[in-house]
Amino acid sequence: MIPAAFDYTAPSTVEEAVGALAEAGEDAKVLGGGQSLLPVLRMRLAAPTTLIDLGKVAELRGVREDGGALVIGAMTTHYDVQRDPLVQQHAALLARATDTVADPQVRHRGTFGGSIAHADPAGDLLAPALAMDTEMVIAGQGGRRTVAAADFFVDYFTTALEPDELLVEVRVPKHTGWHAHYEKFNRVAQAWSIVAVAATVRVEGTSIAEARVGLTNMAATPVRAHAVENALVGAPATPEAIRAAAAHAAEGTSPTSDGNADADYRQHLARTLTGRAVTAAVSG
Template sequence: MIPAPFDYVAPSTVDEAVRALADAGEDAKVLAGGQSLLPVLRMRLAAPTTVVDLGKIGELKGVRDEGDAVVIGAMSTHYDVQRDPLVHDHALLLARATDTVADPQVRHRGTFGGSLAHADPAGDLLAPALALDAEMVIQGTGGRRTASAAEFFQDFFTTSLAPEDILVEVRIPKHTGWSAHYEKFNRVAQAWSMVAVAATVRAEGGTITEARIGLTNMASIPVRATAVEQALVGRSADAETIRAAAEHAAEGTSPTVDGNADVEYRQHLARVLTGRAVEAAMAG
């Protein structure tokens, strides 16, 4: 199907992009990598009056070190994130999760910021961002502001971004030396997650000293499995302890029901996958 007609704008700076969105109003759409927006346009599930393409804004790309944080430009591709040594050294969980995103073609075109802004609860980068305590740097007509991942994700496909806002970059506090794993369950290869678990842990002398567990597709937004985290910290990193802690994974969750799974099955998956994810992380 052919998309409905729209005006196309390709600004070269963030300021220009914000002005273009403000001028176009609520019917404008931002084009990042296009892996989510273009199919929606072709199916005419959206009919924006204006599309603002961020592809020419160089300041939105790249990964850099800022002392206690790794900063990832919103227009950095999944491939950029997947291969960047700073991400591997200081935010390994994000690299592990990005390895599972779709296929190589999508990873070369899709963007880190675009995936977060799209806020699909089955998307594989939301839970890692939450688990790593990421901060979103947003620019709008009132200037720049920062939102935590917990503040940013608000509902199905809904974030704290206003119509004229642009996600500029994401700040990831360094988790240097932490182990990590992303355990994903889907029907077929490269499909969206039915359920997935983002686990990153720090251990000393065989004892887990810190743990961060994020759940994918267990609610309308990514959620932290805080009960699991609490059950792991200060305990020996043995299989029995991990399995017992993982039994708390579904507490407080409200997964949706669809053609893939009902609530009980998703909660079962959350418990099983959490155990696998933590064990794999500890195994290195």
């Protein structure tokens, strides 16, 4: 199907992009990598009056250090995030999760910020972003503001972004020396997660000193498994202790039932996959 007609603009700076959004109004759409937006346009599930292409905004690309954080530009592709040495050293969980996003073609075109802003609860980057306490830097006509991941994801496909605002970068606290794993359960390769678990841990000696666990597709937004984290901290890094902690994974979740799985099965998967993810992370 052919998309409905729309105006097109390709700004070269964040300020120009924000101005274009303000001028176009609520019926505008922002184009990043296009991996989510273009299919929606082709099916006419969205009919924007204006399409704002961020492909020429160079400042939105790349990974850099800023003290105790990494700063990832919103237009940085999944492929570049996967392979960036700073991400691999200081944010291993993001690298592991990005490895599972779709297929190589999508990872070369799709963008880190686009996936975050799309806010699909089955998307593979939301739970790691939440687990790592990332912060979203948002630009609007009034300047820039920073929103914690816990406050950024509001509901299904809904974020704290206002219609005239852009996600420009994501600040990721460094987790240097932490081990990480992303355990994903799906029907076929490259499909959306039915359930997935993002786990990153810091081990001292034979005990788990710190733990962060996020759940994918267990609610309308990504979920932080605080009960699991609390049970892991100070526990021995043994299969028995990890299984006991993972038994708390479904607490506080509200998964849906659909054609892929019912809610009870998703809660079972959350417990099972959490055990696997933490075990793999500790072993790494």
